[in-house]
Amino acid sequence: MSTTPDDDATTGLPARGVFVSFEGGDGSGKSTQSRLLGEWLEQAFGREVVRTREPGGTQLGRTMRELVLHGEDVDPRTEVLLYLTDRAHHVASLVRPALERGAVVITDRYLDSSLAYQAGGRELDLARLRDMQLWAVDGLLPDVTILLDLDPALLPQRLSATGLAPDRLERSGEQFHRRTREAYLALAAAEPERWRVLDASAGIEEIAEQVRAAVAPLLDRARARAAGAAGDPVDGAGGGTGGEPGAAPRPGGRLDASTVAP
Ligand SMILES: Nc1ncnc2c1ncn2[C@@H]1O[C@H](COP(=O)(O)OP(=O)(O)OP(=O)(O)O)[C@@H](O)[C@H]1O
Numbered sequence: 001m002s003t004t005p006d007d008d009a010t011t012g013l014p015a016r017g018v019f020v021s022f023e024g025g026d027g028s029g030k031s032t033q034s035r036l037l038g039e040w041l042e043q044a045f046g047r048e049v050v051r052t053r054e055p056g057g058t059q060l061g062r063t064m065r066e067l068v069l070h071g072e073d074v075d076p077r078t079e080v081l082l083y084l085t086d087r088a089h090h091v092a093s094l095v096r097p098a099l100e101r102g103a104v105v106i107t108d109r110y111l112d113s114s115l116a117y118q119a120g121g122r123e124l125d126l127a128r129l130r131d132m133q134l135w136a137v138d139g140l141l142p143d144v145t146i147l148l149d150l151d152p153a154l155l156p157q158r159l160s161a162t163g164l165a166p167d168r169l170e171r172s173g174e175q176f177h178r179r180t181r182e183a184y185l186a187l188a189a190a191e192p193e194r195w196r197v198l199d200a201s202a203g204i205e206e207i208a209e210q211v212r213a214a215v216a217p218l219l220d221r222a223r224a225r226a227a228g229a230a231g232d233p234v235d236g237a238g239g240g241t242g243g244e245p246g247a248a249p250r251p252g253g254r255l256d257a258s259t260v261a262p
């Protein structure tokens with residue numbers, strides 16, 4: 001959940017939540033997979049799951065989303081700042097508080113979207129953008145980032161499946177989407193301990209299984225950490241009983257509050 005493995009750098013409290021981000025091109029299946037992962041986590045682990053997204057995970061963010069995706073055309077630097085404003089508020093008001101109370105936070109896009117789309121796609125300076133992102137979120141990085149890698153040639157097919165008119169970014173052209181994809185792959189290659197790259201052209205259930213396999217070990221680690229902090233045995237009665245990747249939902253599993261992205 002944070003840049004340090006055992007403690008939250010900001011609060012000094014034990015880091016008990018788990019932070020998962022989905023990344024990828026438009027129409028790569030992020031919403032589909034974040035929904036499936038959230039349902040599985042609630043049912044199999046009885047964990048509080050907070051599903052959210054960028055831009056648009058907060059009320060302010062929904063205004064920013066409308067502006068950046070459906071408003072007047074803006075230059076690339078203005079675009080960076082719109083996404084950054086959404087992100088800073090999202091982390092401060094929703095993501096960090098949820099992690100601090102022990103929730104699993106699943107976000108459909110996070111700061112890597114800006115590095116791929118604005119540095120890669122719009123060809124802005126990567127190092128500068130990375131510094132700005134880390135400042136805006138006070139250093140908070142996901143425990144795991146799942147890249148749903150899709151050839152942009154498949155984008156029209158995926159977009160038409162949604163039945164929605166393409167937004168300003170989706171209309172940015174094939175070369176833009178190719179640069180974005182290359183940027184994602186380079187980010188993942190540079191930080192393999194955080195990223196998992198999955199083939200987004202595979203079937204929905206096959207991908208869901210790979211996502212579960214990537215996330216389940218993090219839950220075990222967080223559970224052990226939380227139990228240690230509370231003085232409980234790791235396999236004690238409190239909380240979920242855990243589960244294997246792909247395990248059937250646990251009967252009687254506790255369903256906690258879930259914030260679902262609008
Ligand atoms: N693995 C898959 N194979 C085929 N179709 C898929 C797959 N995953 C998702 N889809 C379909 O593709 C469309 C886009 O999926 P989804 O909305 O999950 O993508 P997304 O990455 O969240 O898109 P966006 O970035 O545009 O919001 C939907 O119609 C969805 O049902």
Ligand SMILES: Cc1cn([C@H]2C[C@H](O)[C@@H](COP(=O)(O)O)O2)c(=O)[nH]c1=O
Pocket residue numbers: 026053054055069083109110111112113114115117118169170
């Ligand atoms: C967070 C973020 C997003 N974008 C782009 C990527 C997509 O084209 C849209 C968001 O739409 P989605 O339906 O939620 O995928 O915005 C970006 O360019 N930079 C960012 O930081």
